[in-house]
Amino acid sequence: MYFNKAVTFIACLAAVFMSAQVQAHDKGPEVTIDAVPVADGIFMLTGSGGNLGLSVGEDGAFLIDDQFAPLTEQIQAKIATLSDKPVKFLINTHWHFDHTGGNENFARRDAIIVAHHNVRTRLEAGGVIEAFKKEVPPAPRVALPVITFEESLSFHFNGETINVEHPKAAHTDGDAIVFFDKANVVHMGDTYFNGFYPFIDASSGGNVLGVIQAVDNVLKKIDAKTKIIPGHGKLSNKAELQAYHDMLSTVYADVKKLKAKGLSVEAVVAAKPTAKFDAKWGAGFLAPDVWVALVYGAI
Numbered sequence: 001m002y003f004n005k006a007v008t009f010i011a012c013l014a015a016v017f018m019s020a021q022v023q024a025h026d027k028g029p030e031v032t033i034d035a036v037p038v039a040d041g042i043f044m045l046t047g048s049g050g051n052l053g054l055s056v057g058e059d060g061a062f063l064i065d066d067q068f069a070p071l072t073e074q075i076q077a078k079i080a081t082l083s084d085k086p087v088k089f090l091i092n093t094h095w096h097f098d099h100t101g102g103n104e105n106f107a108r109r110d111a112i113i114v115a116h117h118n119v120r121t122r123l124e125a126g127g128v129i130e131a132f133k134k135e136v137p138p139a140p141r142v143a144l145p146v147i148t149f150e151e152s153l154s155f156h157f158n159g160e161t162i163n164v165e166h167p168k169a170a171h172t173d174g175d176a177i178v179f180f181d182k183a184n185v186v187h188m189g190d191t192y193f194n195g196f197y198p199f200i201d202a203s204s205g206g207n208v209l210g211v212i213q214a215v216d217n218v219l220k221k222i223d224a225k226t227k228i229i230p231g232h233g234k235l236s237n238k239a240e241l242q243a244y245h246d247m248l249s250t251v252y253a254d255v256k257k258l259k260a261k262g263l264s265v266e267a268v269v270a271a272k273p274t275a276k277f278d279a280k281w282g283a284g285f286l287a288p289d290v291w292v293a294l295v296y297g298a299i
Helices: 002-026 068-079 103-107 117-125 209-222 238-260 265-270 288-297
Strands: 036-040 042-047 053-056 060-065 087-091 112-115 128-131 132-136 147-149 154-158 158-165 175-180 184-185 227-229
Touching: 036 227, 042 068, 053 068, 053 158, 060 154, 068 103, 087 103, 087 154, 103 112, 112 117, 117 147, 147 154, 175 209, 184 265, 227 238, 227 288, 238 288, 265 288
Parallel strands: 060 087, 087 112, 112 147, 184 227
Antiparallel strands: 036 042, 042 053, 053 060, 128 132, 154 158, 158 175, 175 184
């Protein structure tokens, strides 16, 4: 059965995906943390795992996500080159381990962790990311968000108004999108994978339509000058986000139509509904056939 082959392939990809975690655990010092200037006092930090967002200024450092635990020292060292003040607030854009692995370390340095309520619930309970058969153990109490929200909250920090919004079920059921109003910058977490097919975690409450709606909502709020920090991929802009939205919308509609006809996941994958997008989007984290199988399961 093709479905079984797809599951096997996903498991193989999981091994590749989780190798980043192994690398970070075993070779943390070998990972380079780079700071990409985004706007005055705002940076995108890259390393191993999801892209970080950073605001620095007179109030301190405001960090978005924290990658893997063994990278905390490198992340902190990079922040120290940009600010002589500690991380005061740490936002988790969702619960996945490549975005929250450093929570405990930063909390022990007195950072206040903030996230959607479902992030705390999932971190506290632990769980399984089914697509990768990855079991995540419960996080220690110190690593849990101490401030949670349901729909939105705002920070007034470093001369900025920072609005954090929950787009409902999208990449997961606990996503947060962070807007820096004055700087015209947005960090989208894993609702946006720039340049390749995205992972949508149905086992954590995510669904394809929710991602499309989340992206559509951001597009309505930004302009051509907005700088966008994706969860993965290079620093982006509205035109690139629009292309991502259009690709997602087309693939969703095509896969949904085939599924509604009663076609199995094997038959839908064999129909190659992403063929016209594969050259641009198919060379990243998820191969086209595997991504189609994930989309099928997340509709």
